[in-house]
Amino acid sequence: MLKRILKSPDAKDMSVNPPVLAPGHxxxxxxxxxxxxxxxxxxxxxxxxGLTLAFMLTIVMLYTIGYLVTTGIGIWGNNVxxxxxxxxxxxxxxxxxxxAGTLISAILLLLRQEWRTSINRFAEAMTLFAVACAGLYxxxxxxxxxxxxWLFPYPNTMGVQPQFRSPLxxxxxAVSTYATVSFLFWFVGLIPDLATLRDRSKxxxxxxxxxxxxxxxxxxxxxxxxYKIAYLLLAGIxxxxxxxxxxIVSFDFAVSVLPGWHTTIFPPYFVAGAIYSGFAMxxxxxxxxxxxxxxxxxxxxxxLNNMAKVMLAMGLVxxxxxxxxxxxxxxxxxxxxxxxMIANRMTGPYAVSYWMLIACNxxxxxxxxxxxxxxxxxxxxxxxxxxxxxxxxxxFVIIVIxxxxxxxxxxxxxxxxxxxxxxxxxxxIGFFFFxxxxxxxxxxxxxxxEMRELLxxxxxxxx
Amino acid sequence: MKEKQRPPIxxxxxxxxxxxxxVAAAQSTRDAGYSQFDAYSPxxxxxxxxxxxxxxxxxxxxxxxxxxxxxxxxxxxxYFVSVIYYPMNVGGRPFYSWPSFIPVTFxxxxxxxxxxxVFGMLGLNGLPLPYHxxxxxxxxxxxxxxxxxxxIEARDxxxxxxxxxxxxxxxKPEVVTEVQH
Numbered sequence: 001m002l003k004r005i006l007k008s009p010d011a012k013d014m015s016v017n018p019p020v021l022a023p024g025h026x027x028x029x030x031x032x033x034x035x036x037x038x039x040x041x042x043x044x045x046x047x048x049x050g051l052t053l054a055f056m057l058t059i060v061m062l063y064t065i066g067y068l069v070t071t072g073i074g075i076w077g078n079n080v081x082x083x084x085x086x087x088x089x090x091x092x093x094x095x096x097x098x099x100a101g102t103l104i105s106a107i108l109l110l111l112r113q114e115w116r117t118s119i120n121r122f123a124e125a126m127t128l129f130a131v132a133c134a135g136l137y138x139x140x141x142x143x144x145x146x147x148x149x150w151l152f153p154y155p156n157t158m159g160v161q162p163q164f165r166s167p168l169x170x171x172x173x174a175v176s177t178y179a180t181v182s183f184l185f186w187f188v189g190l191i192p193d194l195a196t197l198r199d200r201s202k203x204x205x206x207x208x209x210x211x212x213x214x215x216x217x218x219x220x221x222x223x224x225x226x227y228k229i230a231y232l233l234l235a236g237i238x239x240x241x242x243x244x245x246x247x248i249v250s251f252d253f254a255v256s257v258l259p260g261w262h263t264t265i266f267p268p269y270f271v272a273g274a275i276y277s278g279f280a281m282x283x284x285x286x287x288x289x290x291x292x293x294x295x296x297x298x299x300x301x302x303x304l305n306n307m308a309k310v311m312l313a314m315g316l317v318x319x320x321x322x323x324x325x326x327x328x329x330x331x332x333x334x335x336x337x338x339x340x341m342i343a344n345r346m347t348g349p350y351a352v353s354y355w356m357l358i359a360c361n362x363x364x365x366x367x368x369x370x371x372x373x374x375x376x377x378x379x380x381x382x383x384x385x386x387x388x389x390x391x392x393x394x395x396f397v398i399i400v401i402x403x404x405x406x407x408x409x410x411x412x413x414x415x416x417x418x419x420x421x422x423x424x425x426x427x428x429i430g431f432f433f434f435x436x437x438x439x440x441x442x443x444x445x446x447x448x449x450e451m452r453e454l455l456x457x458x459x460x461x462x463x
Numbered sequence: 464m465k466e467k468q469r470p471p472i473x474x475x476x477x478x479x480x481x482x483x484x485x486v487a488a489a490q491s492t493r494d495a496g497y498s499q500f501d502a503y504s505p506x507x508x509x510x511x512x513x514x515x516x517x518x519x520x521x522x523x524x525x526x527x528x529x530x531x532x533x534x535x536x537x538x539x540x541x542y543f544v545s546v547i548y549y550p551m552n553v554g555g556r557p558f559y560s561w562p563s564f565i566p567v568t569f570x571x572x573x574x575x576x577x578x579x580x581v582f583g584m585l586g587l588n589g590l591p592l593p594y595h596x597x598x599x600x601x602x603x604x605x606x607x608x609x610x611x612x613x614x615i616e617a618r619d620x621x622x623x624x625x626x627x628x629x630x631x632x633x634x635k636p637e638v639v640t641e642v643q644h
Binding site: 026027028031153159160161162163164165167169170173174176177180181184185188192195196198199200211212215216217218219220221222223224225226227228229230233234237238240241244248251449450452453456 | 482489501502503504505506507508511512514515516517522523526540541544545548549551553556560563564566567569570571573574576577578580581583584585587588590591592593594595597598603604605606607608609
C-alpha cells in the first residue's frame with residue numbers, strides 16, 4: 001500500500017491518498033531544497049517589497065503605540081459601557097491564531113501524525129509572532145503601561161501584591177508561560193537545522209552567527225537520544241498548556257456576570273475557535289509559501305487537505321457553541337440572557353456583525369465537506385481568509401455586543417472604532433508579516449532533520 | 464602532566480552513506496569492546512540509542528522534579544501572598560480560596576518543567592560547546608547533511624592506531640580519517 005502512495009504525487013488522482021513527501025528525494029536534496037530558501041547571496045525582489053510594506057505598517061504600529069502611551073486610551077474608541085473593544089478583540093484573535101502552531105508541533109507529534117513534519121516549523125514561528133502581537137495589547141491597554149510591572153509579584157515598598165483570584169492575572173502567567181515555552185520548543189527544534197546552516201555557510205558572518213546559535217551541535221547519537229526525550233517532553237507539556245492558555249483567556253469573560261459572557265461553554269468553545277482560526281492562518285501562509293519557494297514536494301495536497309479537515313471539525317464545534325449559547329439563553333428563562341443572545345445580537349444595532357459572523361464561521365465553511373473544495377488551493381486560500389475574518393467578528397460580537405447593552409437600559413451605549421484602533425490592528429498585522437518575512441529569509445521554514453527522518457521512515461517501509 | 468597523558472590524536476573517524484551501515488558499525492564497535500566512541504548523524508537514528516554508551520542522570524526524572532518544584536512554588540507563593548502577606552477581603556470570600564489558585568499553579572508547573580527539559584537537555588549534552596575535535600575533519604560538515612560518521616576516541620583503553628584503523632576499514636566506510644585535537 002505504501003508503494004502505491006509513494007508512486008502518485010498527482011493530486012488529481014483522487015483514488016489514492018496524496019503522499020506526505022513527494023517521491024524522488026534524498027537526504028541531501030531535502031537539505032538543499034530547504035536551505036536554498038535561506039542561502040541566497042541577495043534577497044529576492046519580491047521578498048524586499050513584502051518586507052518594505054510590512055515594515056511600513058510596523059512603523060504605523062510604533063507611531064500609534066507612541067501616541068497611545070503619551071496621550072491615553074481615549075484615542076481609541078473605548079468608552080463606558082464598552083470598556084473593552086479592539087484591544088481585547090485583537091488580543092484574543094492573535095492568541096487564538098497562535099494556538100494552531102503549538103497544536104501542530106506538539107499535539108500532532110504525540111498523535112504520531114507524520115503530516116505535521118513539513119508544516120510544524122513555520123506554524124510554530126507563526127505562533128511566536130502571533131503571541132508577540134497579542135502580548136502588546138494587554139500591556140498597552142492598561143492605561144498606565146509604564147506600571148505594567150505591578151502585574152508581577154515582586155517584593156515592593158508599597159507592601160502590596162497582585163490579586164491571584166483574577167483571571168486577568170491568570171492571563172499574565174498563562175501568556176508569559178505560553179510565549180516562553182513556545183519559544184523554547186521552537187528554538188530547540190531549530191538547533192540541528194542551525195547546525196546544517198552553519199556547515200553550509202560560505203561566508204564568515206553566516207558561519208559565526210549560525211554557529212553561535214547552533215550551540216556546537218554535532219549530531220552525536222548520545223545527544224540525539226536526550227534531544228528526542230526533551231522534544232517529546234516539551235510536546236507533552238505544551239499540549240495541556242495550549243488548552244489551558246485559551247481556557248484562561250476565556251475565563252476573562254466567563255468569570256464575569258455579564259449576559260453573553262457568563263456561560264460555561266466558553267472554555268471549549270474558545271479553544272476550538274482558536275484552533276479554527278489558527279489553522280486558517282497556517283493555510284493562508286502555507287499556500288503562498290509553497291508556491292513561491294517551490295516547496296510543493298514537502299507541503300503536499302495531503303497537508304492542505306488534512307488542515308482543511310481539522311478546520312471543518314473545529315468549525316462544527318464552534319457552531320455548536322453558538323447554538324448552545326442561544327439555546328441556553330432561551331431555556332434558562334433569564335430575561336437578560338434571552339435579550340442578549342436573541343433580540344440584541346440578532347436584531348440589535350450590531351446585528352450585521354452577528355449575521356456576517358454566522359455566514360463566515362458556520363455557513364460558508366460547510367463547503368469544506370466537499371473534497372473538491374478541500375483540494376482546491378484557491379478555494380482553501382479564500383476560505384482561510386473568510387474564517388479568520390469570521391473569528392475576528394466572533395470576538396467583536398462577544399465583547400462589544402455584550403458590553404454595550406448590559407442589564408439596565410440606562411447603562412446602555414454605543415461603540416465605534418477610531419482610526420487609531422484600526423491603525424494599531426493593521427500595524428500588528430504588518431509587524432506579524434515583518435517578523436515572518438525575516439524568519440523565512442534567515443531560518444529554514446521546514447524542519448530539515450525531521451524531513452530527513454521522514455524520508456528514512458518512508459524508504460524503510462518499502463523494504 | 465596532562466600534556467604527556469593526552470594521546471597524540473583525538474581519535475579515528477569513519478564515514479558511511481546510510482544509517483543502516485552506521486548502526487551495524489556501531490554495533491560491531493561495541494561488540495569489539497570499545498567504550499569511548501560516538502556516532503554522528505544528520506537525524507536521530509533510533510537503534511543507536513541502545514548501542515552508543517551514555518551516562519548521566521535520566522532527563523525525564525529531572526523534568527518531573529522540575530515540575531513538582533514548580534507546582535510547590537506556584538501554589539505556595541499564592542498561598543503566602545493571599546493568606547499571610549497581603550490578604551484582601553473581597554466580598555467576605557475566604558483568604559485561602561485554593562480553587563482560584565489552580566490556573567497559576569498549573570502555568571508555573573508547566574514553565575518550570577519546560578525550562579528543566581530544555582536546559583537540562585542542553586546541560587546534560589554539554590552544550591553550548593563551540594569547539595570539538597570532530598569539527599577538524601573537513602568532511603564532517605556532511606554530518607549535518609547526508610553522511611553518517613562513527614568516531615572511536617584515542618583515549619579508549621582498546622585503542623591502537625593500526626588495529627583500530629584496520630577494524631574501521633573492515634566495515635567498508637567511505638573514508639577513515641584521523642581526528643586531530
